[in-house]
Amino acid sequence: MIPMSHYLILSSILFSISLAGIFLNRKNIIIMLMSLELMFLSINFNFIIFGNYLNDLTGQIFVFFILTVVAAESAIGLAIIVVLYRNKQGINVEDIARLKG
Amino acid sequence: MINYLYIFPEIIITSALCFIIVLDLFLPNKLKYISYYLIQLSLIFCAYYIYSHISYLTNNNSELYDTSIFSNIFKIFILLSLAMIFYYTSVFLKYFNIFRTEYFLITLFGLLGMMIMISSQNMLLLYLGIELLSLSLYSVIAFNKNSLFSSEAAVKYYILGAISSGFLLFGISLIYGLTGSLNFNEIFIHIASFNITNGIDNVQVIGLLFALIFILISLSFKFGAAPFHMWIPDVYHGSIITTTLLLSTIPKIAVFVILIKLLTNVFSGLFLFWADMVIILSILSILIGNIVAISQTNIKRMLAYSTIANIGFILLGLSVGSIIGYKAAMFYTLTYVVTTIAAFGLLSQLICRNKPIENISDLSGLNSTSPFTAFLLMFILLSYIGIPPFIGFHAKLFIIQSLVETNNIPLGIFAVLMTVVGSYYYLRVIKVIYFDEAKNVLASTSKLYITGIYVLGLILLGLLPDVLGQLSQYSISNFFNT
Numbered sequence: 001m002i003p004m005s006h007y008l009i010l011s012s013i014l015f016s017i018s019l020a021g022i023f024l025n026r027k028n029i030i031i032m033l034m035s036l037e038l039m040f041l042s043i044n045f046n047f048i049i050f051g052n053y054l055n056d057l058t059g060q061i062f063v064f065f066i067l068t069v070v071a072a073e074s075a076i077g078l079a080i081i082v083v084l085y086r087n088k089q090g091i092n093v094e095d096i097a098r099l100k101g
Numbered sequence: 102m103i104n105y106l107y108i109f110p111e112i113i114i115t116s117a118l119c120f121i122i123v124l125d126l127f128l129p130n131k132l133k134y135i136s137y138y139l140i141q142l143s144l145i146f147c148a149y150y151i152y153s154h155i156s157y158l159t160n161n162n163s164e165l166y167d168t169s170i171f172s173n174i175f176k177i178f179i180l181l182s183l184a185m186i187f188y189y190t191s192v193f194l195k196y197f198n199i200f201r202t203e204y205f206l207i208t209l210f211g212l213l214g215m216m217i218m219i220s221s222q223n224m225l226l227l228y229l230g231i232e233l234l235s236l237s238l239y240s241v242i243a244f245n246k247n248s249l250f251s252s253e254a255a256v257k258y259y260i261l262g263a264i265s266s267g268f269l270l271f272g273i274s275l276i277y278g279l280t281g282s283l284n285f286n287e288i289f290i291h292i293a294s295f296n297i298t299n300g301i302d303n304v305q306v307i308g309l310l311f312a313l314i315f316i317l318i319s320l321s322f323k324f325g326a327a328p329f330h331m332w333i334p335d336v337y338h339g340s341i342i343t344t345t346l347l348l349s350t351i352p353k354i355a356v357f358v359i360l361i362k363l364l365t366n367v368f369s370g371l372f373l374f375w376a377d378m379v380i381i382l383s384i385l386s387i388l389i390g391n392i393v394a395i396s397q398t399n400i401k402r403m404l405a406y407s408t409i410a411n412i413g414f415i416l417l418g419l420s421v422g423s424i425i426g427y428k429a430a431m432f433y434t435l436t437y438v439v440t441t442i443a444a445f446g447l448l449s450q451l452i453c454r455n456k457p458i459e460n461i462s463d464l465s466g467l468n469s470t471s472p473f474t475a476f477l478l479m480f481i482l483l484s485y486i487g488i489p490p491f492i493g494f495h496a497k498l499f500i501i502q503s504l505v506e507t508n509n510i511p512l513g514i515f516a517v518l519m520t521v522v523g524s525y526y527y528l529r530v531i532k533v534i535y536f537d538e539a540k541n542v543l544a545s546t547s548k549l550y551i552t553g554i555y556v557l558g559l560i561l562l563g564l565l566p567d568v569l570g571q572l573s574q575y576s577i578s579n580f581f582n583t
Contacts, residue, residue: 015267015271022260022264029256029260036260036263040270043271046271046274046278047274050278051277054281058282058283059274059277061225062225066228066270072232073236073263073266076236076259077263079240080239080240080259083255084255087246087248087249087252088252096257
């Protein structure tokens, strides 16, 4: 049987990859959204593992809540990006730097 | 059996929301103000309901949803502040012809999220409340959809807000794995059972520390404390001024309640660790807030940095780790919110060349065009600085007093010194108002009666600091007895 630490290391690596994806990405906001999605999936992984390990349903129920909330969140995110695209004719990360001071 | 009467305040808000959304569809544009008044009515009624049923609500001993006096006082405060904010918002939106009822309705969803946050006794509920709040804030910031600044601010807030919820969830998942529970009380009991005095050689304690750090980072994002403050100036600058007013006031109260609940209750066993983190956060916030604000020319950015500095003071009160400190922090939070509503509310009513106020120089010579407005603005700024007869003085005094009483004298001296630095940029605005030549004709979008009465109330609060003092004393001591 695979020990639990392996699962936790996997989810932590996924979490770090998604964080790096958000901060290193200099091109497209859509890629940021994908990284965010990956972040929440790695957290879901964590909850499932802990729930399984503790023989407790709460963790698995929490995952469903996260999935729905994140779906709503990315819907709003995409809507905001559409608004940005209309105003700017582009969604490059480097271009959204009008607000400075 | 679940008794739904305990969540009746939330039910009032939800049903008002559903009713007004449908009603608004059938109202012609001329009659949209009806739904605005209905929203105001539901806010006031909800606050009155909580006030009149407070003894009934406090009987609730649910493990999931806490309706103690502590959270009810904050709920009433949030409801009344939101009513005030909605007044300013409606005046502003009507003047610029962008009045949409959806703005208020989406904000009501945020209000619901804040009420759930304040009452949550469970990590799942806390997460859902925070998400409901942030989702509605994302859309409220992007409300002015023809403005590039507005949509840019919304994108920035969206990305950073989503990262911070990710951090919160990661922390919660670690806590769930280590304690096997999501309930605040059970987590508290688990943490107390770990032997932390032996140092951090225990794997479980290291895991808990990780969880604590993740959750603290996420909450400082929402609160706007210093290393995680990057979004505050941009978002405040980009969104319309009444959205800035909304963002800078009531979400801070809700996050403050969560911080008090988590740090002093759930994580009280880890006080040795979180006290240092909170001190670092507060020192950085006060430094960055006060020093960067000096170089700002945009008034919204300046007030954004002043928000960061004020958050630092609140965290300073939390880091003391005794009831006197929490009381001072609560007093400071309430004072900050009351003053900020007055400041942004007044600024939102001023227009310069038919546009909202943007730069500090727009205000030049305000005294010669409308002395009354200049007078009100001066009072508010003096209260921010902490000049004695005003309420801000007592807030700062209580924080510094709590620091001195717990032998944190260097931190107290630091706070006093940074207050002096901070007074520079507020006084500069007063100088611009009173001594600079008038370059622009300033006008106000409406009569300033309500603002005048509000500022008068502020002065009275400053003369009678016991009102807010007793309130925070009462609610904090109630929180720690239960």
